Amino acid sequence: MKSTSELTDFYYKELYPSLSELEKTRTQILSQLKWYGGMGVFVFLLTALWMGKNFGLLHPLMMGIVIGFITIAGMTYRFMIKGYAEDFKEKIITPLIGAIDPHLLYNPSFMISQHLFERSQLFNHSVDRYSGNDYVKGSIDSIPIEFSDVHAEYQTKDSKGRTQWHTLFRGLFLVAEFNKHFKSKTIVLPDQAEKSFGSLIGGWLQSINFSRDDLIRLDNPEFEKHFVVYGNDPIEARYILSHSMMKRILDFQRKLTHPLFISFVHNHIHVGIGTKKDLFEPAILTSLLDYKQAMEYINTLRYTIGIIEELKLNEKLWSKE
Numbered sequence: 001m002k003s004t005s006e007l008t009d010f011y012y013k014e015l016y017p018s019l020s021e022l023e024k025t026r027t028q029i030l031s032q033l034k035w036y037g038g039m040g041v042f043v044f045l046l047t048a049l050w051m052g053k054n055f056g057l058l059h060p061l062m063m064g065i066v067i068g069f070i071t072i073a074g075m076t077y078r079f080m081i082k083g084y085a086e087d088f089k090e091k092i093i094t095p096l097i098g099a100i101d102p103h104l105l106y107n108p109s110f111m112i113s114q115h116l117f118e119r120s121q122l123f124n125h126s127v128d129r130y131s132g133n134d135y136v137k138g139s140i141d142s143i144p145i146e147f148s149d150v151h152a153e154y155q156t157k158d159s160k161g162r163t164q165w166h167t168l169f170r171g172l173f174l175v176a177e178f179n180k181h182f183k184s185k186t187i188v189l190p191d192q193a194e195k196s197f198g199s200l201i202g203g204w205l206q207s208i209n210f211s212r213d214d215l216i217r218l219d220n221p222e223f224e225k226h227f228v229v230y231g232n233d234p235i236e237a238r239y240i241l242s243h244s245m246m247k248r249i250l251d252f253q254r255k256l257t258h259p260l261f262i263s264f265v266h267n268h269i270h271v272g273i274g275t276k277k278d279l280f281e282p283a284i285l286t287s288l289l290d291y292k293q294a295m296e297y298i299n300t301l302r303y304t305i306g307i308i309e310e311l312k313l314n315e316k317l318w319s320k321e
Contacts, residue, residue, distance in 0.1 A: 002100055007298045010099045011092075018091040022084070023288050029080050030284060036076065081284070088282035089134070096297065097136060100305055104138035108280075111135050111148040116175050120270035121187060122261045123168050124212065129153040132173075134280045140308040147174035147271075147304060149278045171258065171275040172304060176313055178269045184233030186240055187212065188249070188262040191228040220246045226253060240264050245311065252310045255303060271307055 002010070011019075089108040097106045111132025118127060135148040150173040153165050212230040216237045223246040231237040241249075253260045261272035279300050286293045307313075 004295075004298060004302055007096070007099060007302065008294065011096065011294050011298060014099075015092055015095060019288050022088055022091065022282070025084050025087070026282070026284060026288060029084060032080060033077065033284075085282055088288075089280060092282075092288075093134070093280050093297070096301060100301055101138065101140060103140075104136055104305070107135045107137075109133055111150060112146055112173055112175065114152075116146075116270070117150060117152060117173060119265060119268075120173075120175075120263045120272070121185060121265055122189070122263050122270060122272055123152065125154050125168055127152045127168060128155045129165065133278065136305075140305060143176055143308050143313050145174065145176040145305070145308060147172060149173075149280070150272075167276075169261075169272055169274060170277070172271075172273040172279060174271040174273075174304065174307060176269050176271075176308060178264060178267055178313065180240070181267050182236055182240065182264065184231055184236040184264075185213070186216070186229065186231040186233075186237040186264040188227050188229050188241070190259040190261065191224065191226055218246065223250060226250065248311050252307070269311070269313065273304075 086108070093108070094106050097104050112135060114127060114130045117130070130150070130152050132148045132150040135146070137146040139145060149171070151170045152168040154168050156164050156166065158164055213232045214230065214234065216229040216231050216234050218224060218229060218238065218241060220243065223241075227249070229237060229241065249260070249262065256273060258276075259274040261270075261274070263270045280297070282288065283290075283293050288294075303310075
């Protein structure tokens with residue numbers, strides 16, 4: 001796999017003509033958005049002057065104007081951004097992924113299957129609405145891998161019977177083949193309870209989580225500060241989560257600014273990174289030529305695909321039987 005510096009050179013040298021054209025489109029979109037914003041302020045002030053003493057934000061006329069303008073502006077924005085986003089993914093993300101590894105295939109409109117997401121058992125709640133994009137599939141060092149952005153939601157009803165949607169998970173979701181057959185399931189989750197309530201109360205709350213399998217204690221205090229582990233076979237869980245594996249997971253978490261979820265189920269490792277946004281959408285407010293913006297795209301891809309290297313899944317730690 002290419003290094004970060006090699007990918008940065010590729011981004012600026014090989015993709016520069018496409019970046020320059022896309023940057024022109026971005027500035028045009030930004031100018032149009034500023035124009036709409038200015039018009040919105042002008043209409044608001046004009047209406048306020050016309051209404052005089054009757055002016056009020058909750059006045060039906062004012063509310064109608066504000067809602068109507070927001071609706072029109074939103075529709076216009078989505079229309080303008082659609083073509084720009086499609087061009088960006090075709091001309092920038094596709095070749096960038098190919099530069100990382102030619103064995104990877106990219107489909108911007110597809111997603112990892114809901115079956116694989118639910119199979120991970122990372123989120124013990126039914127999924128009522130599922131969407132995603134930016135699907136990548138292939139192999140790294142002969143390890144099959146696939147990932148995409150995912151947005152999984154569930155619904156509830158309020159006291160008046162109205163449907164409310166809640167995000168179960170939004171972020172990057174990855175599945176890779178693990179180097180060992182195992183019959184058990186091991187779930188590694190961010191340890192919110194211990195962070196919030198301390199080791200004593202947090203540990204008690206973890207142990208009474210009836211929606212999970214047994215709480216598994218590990219002999220790594222640093223790992224248990226950041227993660228809580230559930231599973232149905234403590235012996236096999238400790239076999240999978242060896243000292244070296246726990247260290248690699250901790251090192252990987254330190255590189256992230258988002259919560260990390262990992263499960264070992266059906267001979268596969270499932271990884272969720274809760275970014276709460278789509279990772280490969282083009283920038284609007286920041287130049288595509290800006291170094292920090294470039295590094296965000298490069299590092300996102302590098303870290304995601306680098307999970308194979310980070311967790312050493314390409315090393316034959318165990319033989320498959």
